[in-house]
Amino acid sequence: MKKGIALVLALFSMVFMALLVVAFLDIATIDYQIVTNHIRGLQAEFIADAGVETGIYELRQDDEYSGSSGDVVFPSGSGNTYNVTVDGDEIVSVGTVDGFSRTITVDFTLSGASAPHTVTINTWE
DSSP states (O other), rough: HHHHHHHHHHHHHHHHHHHHHHHHHHHHHHHHHEEEEEEEEOOOHHHHHHHHHHHHHHHHHHHOOBBBBSSSEESSSSOOOOEEEEETEEEEEEEEEEEEEEEEEEEEEESSSSSEEEEEEEEEO
């Protein structure tokens, strides 16, 4: 009788341990996905920031600059893109990385009669 109980307890313990391992693996997988999503979101934000910086640079050279003529791959060959539009006194840059998009909007004031113009940032969101 004692040998039968030992076998049942051993099987129960093994099933319990297997369930714990599966639960920990599930938690680790979810954590990995959360971290990956956070990283992609930050990368998209940094690429959108690069788009704003490009927009500011172009406005300093040409006060008629209206934005990029479509998606700009940044860095070259990566598949990550930004798209810049300039409308009046606002620069909007959308950065995209692996399906994650972030938008940065900058209100600015442009001054100076000739290039290089002065771009004064009022808000950066």
